[in-house]
Amino acid sequence: MKWRVIPLQTGDAFTNMAVDEAVCEAVAAGKSPPTVRFYTWKPSAVSIGYFQNLNDEVDVNVAKELSVDIVRRRTGGGAVYHDAKGEITYSVIAPESGMPSGIRESYQMICGWITGSLKNLGIESEFKPINDIIAGGKKISGNAQTRRNGVLLQHGTLLYDLDVRTMFTLLKVPREKISDKMIQSVEERVTKVLNFGNFSVQDVYDSVLKGFTDGKDYEMGCLSEEEVYRAKELAEERYKTDEWNYRR
């Protein structure tokens, strides 16, 4: 399987999600190759999982005050704060036929590319099912996957320099989730690359690029004109709408 790798791009929340879906459509139609892409979020944003209720998860008033966008993902999982300077997000989009058939196995495989990326920086980490990667006992990467029309989409974040205080001002974390993990505070749950060394964003991106391409047949590429056009449509018609974002 030959991969297209799209280098780090910056987009708003609606465009980022729309591009993932546009690429899924193109891969499903056989018009685009399996794709790995990397991106950041500007302005900062919160993405919520497909099955979450926006008002249950996000303080909408705080998001407005801070000019933080909110978008519903096509993937399940939890609410994530995407700090404009605090993380690198990846998406893997490929025909299901070329990936492990089991959901858990495919999480493990792709998350292995992230643990490999961290290892390139000298950071030991491990995959923690269902969909997390932990380093030093704390979460450093969250991942989410969906499969539709024969195409697997997995996207996830690698926390680089998280603003924990802002994150927990925006996110409403259920007390059931805290008590289950036997921790004193939600802040104890997460860590970031900068806690392990004075790495630049470029260092982290270089290591991620290597981690995701090691051993693969790939070439660097860009979005097709059709994908760019379709992403603009999807951003306007779906991801920016209340109908989508408040659908549950």
Place this chain on the structure above:
Amino acid sequence: MQGVSTEKIQGGKLLRVKVDFGDKINRVQITGDFFAHPEDVIEKIEVSLGGLDLGVREQEMQNKIDGVIVKTGADLVGIDAAAIARNVIRALGENR
């Protein structure tokens, strides 16, 4: 009336069930940070629970949910039929 039940499933994900009910269950909404493939199985489960008597047995409800999952060929990750049924019953509380 409306009832809500939230549970962090042991070794799984957070599940929140909201139930609107009168003499019967009118509407169930299932939310949380779990995964389901294909995703529309959750809406199918919600629809299947509408109209059930408030006194429905938990096992009967679980069987109904399992039936939808099997029929859809779905894979739930982080929650299961038993957890959904358990939390619908909890959301109904003493109104059963």
